[in-house]
Amino acid sequence: MTAPEDLDAVVTAAQRGDETAFRLLYRTQQPALLRYLRVLVGEDAEDVASEAWLQIARDLRAFSGDWDGFRGWTATIARHRAMDLLRAQRRRPQASAPIEFLTEMSAGDDTADRAVELVSTDAAVALIASLPQEMAEAVMLRVVVGLDANTTGKILGRRAGAVRTAAYRGLKQLAARLPPPTEERRPDPWSRPVTTSAAPALKEMR
């Protein structure tokens, strides 16, 4: 991982047209954008991310800022492109869409189990995406994109305090969905039959 202060210089180099620098920016920032977009638009995240990078590449020379600013700027672009898509499709963001899925989450918590036990990136992002949108966005922008509360607030059009509260409530809900900490209920993936839960995993549902 490149240190942030080095990435400041990388941003500048990319703005001057340095391809290697831009490639590094892409590789560093794309995963965060993609995962954030997954919370917003689900399976369309790849397409929306591609659109966002087209705009980033086109407007990079007009951008003014360092690596921190670049992260916020690209997240803003990604969010705008996601909202464009949602508007075009006249649908709500992914996180609040499948109501039966939320029921599954609170009842079976199989996805939560998997998130903790397997700790795959997909499962973790899916778990966060199951939160109400404002909480999911706050958590993703702060944890995955790595923005502070102020920047996150600007992107979401909310005050920093509201962002902190949303992120806190999101984490509280996530914690509540984790397997309870009591020893006898702690899941043991090695001894438990794979077919225990009837609830389908998130990936299977999509």
Added chain:
Amino acid sequence: MSTPEEWPMDRTTAESLLRGDRTGHPLDRVLAAASAPAGDRELAGEAAAMAAFRAAAQTPARRRPSAVRSALAKLLTLKVAAVAFATTATIGGVSLAANTSTLSGPAGVAEPPVTVSRPAQPRPSTPAPSRTRPSASRPASTPASPSGPSTRSSAPDRTTELCREFGRRDRDWNDERFRELERRAGARNRIDRFCGFPAGSRTGDPRRTTGWPKPGSSAEPRR
């Protein structure tokens, strides 16, 4: 550390988790997984992004908020001149021939406006006609200082004309010519200095009732 029912969460722990600290909370692992390094699958769009980057490098820079004015001066001068031509041709007041000669002149090589207004320096002699500015040919009887901003090196005819129009008429800011002048000066409140008017800094009177070349006077070298 925890209740039997569920994992606790408080604001302090939440802030630590959000910052990426290890807290000992099981969400550590979830959040770490969510921000894990990229998988190859996630970088599948790299080639397309690089292609977009190369394509953008081949086209002129667009929308530079940090340099809007210089971009305007460089990119829009011709368009503005064309619009101004149409406007003046419609409204009248300036002959078609004058406009034509203006358009064929140095309109495309305008400097970034920031560099235009330099500190006023004494100009004891009148510059060459092609670079004459209103200030340079101001009647000597006016109370205004004989000094003015140094002569601009580009688009003097058009600027002279715009400045003259600006001083002659009531300021109608909807007039395209005045907007062009505003662009050239960089800002509305810089037009006085830009045109070499006796601005408040010298006369204390921002109005240009004095020291302003009159139509038909010697201030119009091209007529």
